[in-house]
Amino acid sequence: MPLSPEDVSRIADLARLELRPSEEAAMRTQLNDFFAIVVQMSAVDTRGVEPLYTPLAAVHEAPLRLRDDIVTEDDRRAANQRSAPAVEDGLFLVPQVIE
Numbered sequence: 001m002p003l004s005p006e007d008v009s010r011i012a013d014l015a016r017l018e019l020r021p022s023e024e025a026a027m028r029t030q031l032n033d034f035f036a037i038v039v040q041m042s043a044v045d046t047r048g049v050e051p052l053y054t055p056l057a058a059v060h061e062a063p064l065r066l067r068d069d070i071v072t073e074d075d076r077r078a079a080n081q082r083s084a085p086a087v088e089d090g091l092f093l094v095p096q097v098i099e
Helices: 005-014 021-042 077-081
Strands: none
Touching: 005 021
């Protein structure tokens, strides 16, 4: 289902974008083209296809280059929280902003 001009206005508002009418029309075309590609891709049966962690894995065996998971810095939590107005159990306390 193609996006309406109202849909594009709502998306722009949510993204905090200020679009001129000509930009809105171009954005609508681009978004509709994008969603058409998504619909086309979702029609492909991918059952049994393993996800790729790198596009190179489709061509040849590509080993993962992972580094050792070791601590490289000192624990500076207490020093970083010294200037905080409120801390409890190692967590920063902030005023509630959402009810």
